Amino acid sequence: MANRLAQLIQPDGHALFLPVDHGYFQGPTRKLEEPRKTIEPLLPYADALFITRGVLRSSVDPGNSKPIILRVSGGTSVVGKDLANEGITTSMEEAIRLNASAVGISVFVGSDYEKESLLNLAKLVDEGERYGIPVMAVTAVGKELEKRDARYLALACRIAAELGARVVKTYWCEGFEKVTGGCPVPVVMAGGPQVDTEFAVFEFVHDGIKKGSIGVNLGRNVWQNDFPVAMIKAIRAVVHQKATPKEAQELYDSEKEQEGRKS
Ligand code: 5RP
Numbered sequence: 346m347a348n349r350l351a352q353l354i355q356p357d358g359h360a361l362f363l364p365v366d367h368g369y370f371q372g373p374t375r376k377l378e379e380p381r382k383t384i385e386p387l388l389p390y391a392d393a394l395f396i397t398r399g400v401l402r403s404s405v406d407p408g409n410s411k412p413i414i415l416r417v418s419g420g421t422s423v424v425g426k427d428l429a430n431e432g433i434t435t436s437m438e439e440a441i442r443l444n445a446s447a448v449g450i451s452v453f454v455g456s457d458y459e460k461e462s463l464l465n466l467a468k469l470v471d472e473g474e475r476y477g478i479p480v481m482a483v484t485a486v487g488k489e490l491e492k493r494d495a496r497y498l499a500l501a502c503r504i505a506a507e508l509g510a511r512v513v514k515t516y517w518c519e520g521f522e523k524v525t526g527g528c529p530v531p532v533v534m535a536g537g538p539q540v541d542t543e544f545a546v547f548e549f550v551h552d553g554i555k556k557g558s559i560g561v562n563l564g565r566n567v568w569q570n571d572f573p574v575a576m577i578k579a580i581r582a583v584v585h586q587k588a589t590p591k592e593a594q595e596l597y598d599s600e601k602e603q604e605g606r607k608s
Contacts (some may be wrong), residue, residue: 347475350511352412352446353393353479353533353552355557361584362401362514362533363391363577364564365400366416366449369434371423376569378458380404383568390577395449395481395562409461412483419464428487429453437472448478451485454501455492463508470509481562482510483535490537495520502528514562517549525557532558543597545577547590550583561586575600577589 352471354360365384367374370401377383381404384394393412394405401413417435421428440448452462466482471592475478478529482505486492501511505568506528515524517534525532532551546566554560570576581596582588588596 346479346511348473349446349477350479352528353414355392355395355585357400358559359584360392360531360533360563361390361577361581362393362395362414362483362560363387364395364535364562365568366397367488368400369397369416369419369589370421374565375536383573386576387568390574390581398439398443399411401443411445413438414447414449415440415443415445415549417448417469418450421555427457429456429458429462429485431462432460433469434579437469437476437478440478441476445470445478447481448473448561449481449483449514452505453482453485454504455497456487465503465605466505466510467508472510473598478583481509481510481512481514482542484515485511486516493537499527502532506530517553521553521558522556528604533535533556533562535559535561539569543579544590544594545568547593548581549592550580551593554584572597572601572604575604
């Protein structure tokens, strides 16, 4: 367990996970239509990939040396009745066969399927602990993006940690210290739909880390950006090199110029 967690969380205590799992309920998400094309240029700058077994098999070379967090919950879609009604889609045996460093599952606190998703988490933790595989709980809000406030996210993160998650993925919000302060395991931040400016991303990542997050699990705000490599490099600087939002913006601008010239 400690060895796998050390593959994910770097010696500085921070982590940059790259999620490319969105297709498991959204289908061919914009700029992730061909996952290999999205993943390959970004991989050198990610500490781990959050991915389903199908995209891992089809779009990542087995020689890839980046740790894998295997998305193992699903079974619902954006056009179905309720996104929260997820089950476990991939067995622990399969996760071990695929040499995953961790598995990830969504929990839907406050939804009609709160109990099922939390019991799924607890069951997955039982299996993971047996084999030394950490479980990352994703505090999912489905389509109700307005749920992303400190009171709700602190509740969801704490419950996930109490049930045994080794890492919790949540959203940044105002008063984020309440979320990290009440959660006894490392917290990483997702971004949700693309925000208006790059600077706003650097600001929330910087603020979240200052308030106790270990880093990010940031997808659309990286690979839906017009200059995704510039974006991930700049975010990496905030996560691992204590760059300020202004420094990250400067790095993004200069990398963007280089990427633009190349293309
Ligand atoms: C999708 C997920 C994503 O991994 C998570 O939401 C992070 O991606 P983004 O930054 O695009 O929100 O769990 O279900």
